[in-house]
Amino acid sequence: MTTVLIIVLxxxxxxxxxxxxxxxxxxxxxxxxxxxxxxxAAIGFVRRHSLRR
Structure with a gap:
């Protein structure tokens, strides 16, 4: 859901x-x-990177 929101933004x-x-x-x-x-893009990258851990 968060990824979709970031892509839309x-x-x-x-x-x-x-x-x-x-x-x-x-x-x-x-x-x-x-x-x-x-x-x-920066916020999306940071959140995506932190979710992988």
Whole structure:
């Protein structure tokens, strides 16, 4: 369940980033999308790594 949530969030941040880069006035959305994507990926990696132990 947690993995599905992380994948959905990663896709949402990726779509927000693409929309932000597509429209020049929404560059702030692209920057927020990049930060949130990186944060979600890091949290997902840490949780997945800790569950293996």
């Amino acid at each position: 990663l896709l949402a941040w990726l779509i927000a980033t693409i929309i932000g880069f597509a429209f020049e006035g929404l560059m702030w959305l692209a920057l927020i999308g990049i930060v949130l994507f990186a944060g979600t």
